[in-house]
Amino acid sequence: MSEPRPYDDVPGTTVFDERMARKGYHLNQFCMSLMKPENRERFKADNRAYLDEWKMSEDQKQAVIDRDYNKMLSLGGNIYFLAKIFSSDGLSFQYAASTMTGVSEEAYLKMMLAGGRSPDGNRYKSEWEKN
Known part of the structure; x- marks a missing residue:
């Protein structure tokens, strides 16, 4: 169990610290893969099949499929990495x-x-x- 941090009491804010970096490592690596056009195409063609290639939790995969960015943040996603997903969607x-x-x-x-x-x-x- 990690020590409480002063920013744990800030409402509506997920601070991307070393705890979140560890938690979201594979999710963020997946996001970075979307920088390559061929990976974006594979992901667009079949989200689930592409996600299943990554060592992510089922909750992380479902959050990506649902495009639930708040959930992705709570599961260790970094907003700058998550931007690769909504950019891939043209948003x-x-x-x-x-x-x-x-x-x-x-x-x-x-x-x-x-x-x-x-x-x-x-x-x-x-x-x-x-x-």
């Missing part, structure tokens, strides 16, 4: 981020242009427990 980073925040792409863009989410009440999970 923008902005679109993927909007799906991860649960808002439309237009609402996400508007929020970001306005400076992002307010940190008030969102600095620590322990703030939620007091209310």
Whole structure:
């Protein structure tokens, strides 16, 4: 069991540290494979068959198939590696981020242009427990 980290109390944030790097190693290696056009084509032709070539957990594979980026992050995915998946699908980073925040792409863009989410009440999970 690893020691708690100060950032473990930050809500809605998955910090990609050495723990997550170990957990997501094979998932991230799969993502990097998508840099090669021939691998993207194989993946597009049959997601499951291509994923089964990788030493990933079943949860990781299913998250990729579902394009559940938040789940992939929780399973050790690094957003910069995961970008290879949504780029392979012809989607923008902005679109993927909007799906991860649960808002439309237009609402996400508007929020970001306005400076992002307010940190008030969102600095620590322990703030939620007091209310």
